[in-house]
Amino acid sequence: MTQSAAAQKPPATPRRLDPEDAQHALAEVQERLRRQQLVADLVHRQEEGDAKATLVEDLVHRQHEAELKTLLDGLHPADIAFILESLPKDERQAIWKLVSPEHDADVLLEVEDWVRESLIEAMDRQDLVAATGNMDADELADLAPDLPPDVVAEVQKGLTEEERAQLLEAMGYPEDSVGAIMDFEMVRVREDVTLEVVLRYLRRLHELPDHTDQIFVVDRQDKLQGILPLSRLLVSEPETEVRAVMNSDFLALNPLDSDADAAGAFERYDLVSAPVMDDQGRLIGRVTIADVVDVMREDSQEQALSRAGLQEEDIFAPVSTALRNRAPWLLFNLCTAATASFVASQFEGTVSQIVILAFLMSIVAGIGGNSGNQTMTLIIRALAMGRITGRNLWQLVKRELFVTLMVGLCGSVVAALFAWAISHSLSIALVMMAAMICNMLVGASVGVLVPMLRARFGKDPAMGSSVLLTFATDSLGFFIFLGLATIFLL
Secondary structure (H helix, E strand, O other): OEEOOOOOOOOOOOOOOOHHHHHHHHHHHHHHHHHHHHHHHHHHOOOOOOHHHHHHHHHHHHHHHHHHHHHHHOOOHHHHHHHHHOOOHHHHHHHHOOOOHHHHHHHHHHOOHHHHHHHHHHOOHHHHHHHHOOOOHHHHHHHHHHOOHHHHHHHHHOOOHHHHHHHHHHHOOOOOEHHHHOEOOOEEEOOOOEHHHHHHHHHHOOOOOOOOOEEEEEOOOOEEEEEEEHHHHHHOOOOOEHHHHOEOOOOOEOOOOEHHHHHHHHHHHOOOEEEEEOOOOEEEEEEEHHHHHHHHHHHHHHHHHHHOOOOOOOOOOOHHHHHHHHHHHHHHHHHHHHHHHHHHHOOHHHHHHOOHHHHHHHHHHHHHHHHHHHHHHHHHHHHHOOOOOOOOHHHHHHHHHHHHHHHHHHHHHHHHHHHHHHHOOHHHHHHHHHHHHHHHHHHHHHHHHHHHHHHHOOOOOOOOHHHHHHHHHHHHHHHHHHHHHHHHHO
8 A cells, every 4th residue: 555755745824814804915915015115205205325214214124024924924825826916016026025935835836827927937946946846746747837947857856756757747748638637646555455454554644635535446556446435434344355345436537538527527426536547547646626626717717718809817917918918809809890880881871761770770789799698608618518519519509599589589579669669660660670589590690600610620619709799790780680671661
């Protein structure tokens, strides 16, 4: 029986803050930074070369730094990460210098990628080696792309042969795979020992790996034979052998599986941890619920940004960086808006004769966009969960179109009554009704087809989807509404 080598962790970490307390801690840090800056500005207004003023500034600066350091020492690394993410770059660097070295590694793992890069840039080589030297192989693999190559090489020298092999293995898997998020810290036993022996072995460990809900049963070649839930271990007779109570029916992941698929399995089966096996059936790691929650959060953030045509960026990034991130899809959106305006301009004669149409056509375009957005959200979610296949695609399309038709019929009646009330024209009301139904069907079709086509060609289904949807529902909405008005009202 063996346990993967675990890094020595610092003593007990400070208490975790709830969201409100974290906001208070951030506000306190910002207030102390503001007071520090205020003192510096007052001193600078003094006569140049005033030694007394400089001495006062130095003393006050040290006092503020001591207060900030005391505050930071009482915070959990995750809360420190939250504070760093919420500060402009200069203030972020000032606070980062005050963080206790024993928490450097944990904070680097907790912060978002765009913050981590700036923190690593501010650290010298020696501090980086010290911060990463005690990390687990899977944690080091997460940071390796952001670390200087010489730092990674230096840290590798301090690893055991097993840890070095684990690090190279973790770094060799694709970013969005199970292999990239698995860890190597787990408890393994043989099937021919008794539960009493297992319990004695567990009591000899310093602590169990985080999120341990089961023990993995392996043979001498490390091939996974079954799992032993801790609950079953505690309630069974001590003299019972492991093979008699272990569960041979278990879910195992492959390191090349998608991390999104793994997250779906955890959600479906309410898992806390799951073993990872290679193609030969050997146990090479495990995935825990903590890793899965991170995957779900990152995927959710990426989808929200992608739908607006954005990529993750530092909220305090330079304007030039923000422009490179946002400009492409905004320019595309400008082109689509211009196209919609061009379509409307082709019906100038119709609008000039029936002015009320100018007020109503925005309703047609807006409702079509909202309807399509609902469909698109469902499709993107279903794609992310792997619920759409070639067999059920057409059925899904028909269902969405039928649902949209039913909703459109109900909504268009309300819209028609509104159009009749302000125009006193039954013809305009009927045109409004027909145009709304047609544009909602356009929105539903685009909401299905755009994500599906992007997924079919290996692209992010959410990237720019809302921009394309707006283009379709605005341009075609204007065309349908004004076209019908031209045919039936003139």
